[in-house]
Amino acid sequence: MSRIFTAELSELKKIILYIVKELESLRFDNETVNTTHVICDEIITNVIKNAYIEKPTDEYLIKGCLYKRPLQISCNKKKSDSNRVSIIFTDWGSAFDPLKYEGDSRDQLRHGGYGIHIAVNLAECIKYKRENSKNILTVYMSSK
Amino acid sequence: MKVLEEKIGNVYNVKISGKLDATTSGEFDTNLTRIVDSGEIVLAIDFSGLDYISSAGLRIFLILLKKIKKADGKLACHSMNDNVKEVFVISGFSSIIPIFPTAEEAQSSFE
Numbered sequence: 408m409s410r411i412f413t414a415e416l417s418e419l420k421k422i423i424l425y426i427v428k429e430l431e432s433l434r435f436d437n438e439t440v441n442t443t444h445v446i447c448d449e450i451i452t453n454v455i456k457n458a459y460i461e462k463p464t465d466e467y468l469i470k471g472c473l474y475k476r477p478l479q480i481s482c483n484k485k486k487s488d489s490n491r492v493s494i495i496f497t498d499w500g501s502a503f504d505p506l507k508y509e510g511d512s513r514d515q516l517r518h519g520g521y522g523i524h525i526a527v528n529l530a531e532c533i534k535y536k537r538e539n540s541k542n543i544l545t546v547y548m549s550s551k
Numbered sequence: 552m553k554v555l556e557e558k559i560g561n562v563y564n565v566k567i568s569g570k571l572d573a574t575t576s577g578e579f580d581t582n583l584t585r586i587v588d589s590g591e592i593v594l595a596i597d598f599s600g601l602d603y604i605s606s607a608g609l610r611i612f613l614i615l616l617k618k619i620k621k622a623d624g625k626l627a628c629h630s631m632n633d634n635v636k637e638v639f640v641i642s643g644f645s646s647i648i649p650i651f652p653t654a655e656e657a658q659s660s661f662e
Contacts, residue, residue, distance in 0.1 A: 419572070441602070442634065445603060445634070449605060449606055452607065521606050521609065521644075522607075525638055529637070
């Protein structure tokens, strides 16, 4: 199941709440939910602050509707592994591969970019792809 | 997010609780700026009630540390839960910002 939000700071709480509720409905333990909360906060904040910076007023046609600054989120439980979930973040903004932040020095991290560094290091696994002018970031987490 | 303040001796104690993220960091930043600008430069921050911190929250502590160092003051953070501490460690902030397991150890660092 997926949902489309507007990538704005005023929506952050609502988006996080949606993901947390999804995880809770999948009976994820509190510790994993809290960790996933941190990861999602960093990823979503990054999309809000950076993805649409070049085209802030553009509208995007998704499933027959027009959206400004869309951020689509879907939470999926694996059928083969009931303890594992994938959370997919899709935005239509500028290309950005967060995995390339992994090599940054600590000094660079002090000056910004450490949010993504935190997300990448806390997540069990993160995959990125650029497809049809979309950033598709998948975070995998497992319940304990 | 809630902030409680209490001065004991020359140490200004700040207890934060709730969540410190992009939506609450502005309010917390305003509080800390007011405290430091009023001349309180020996700060102990109690994290025992903080459930969660994001990079937006971390950034505030980096700025706070710079201000306090510039004023020749001292900062000590203490009583973090494991999730919050992990964020400090992963970001590398634990090597920059003094973190202590307990309030007593934080107080001792000022002596």
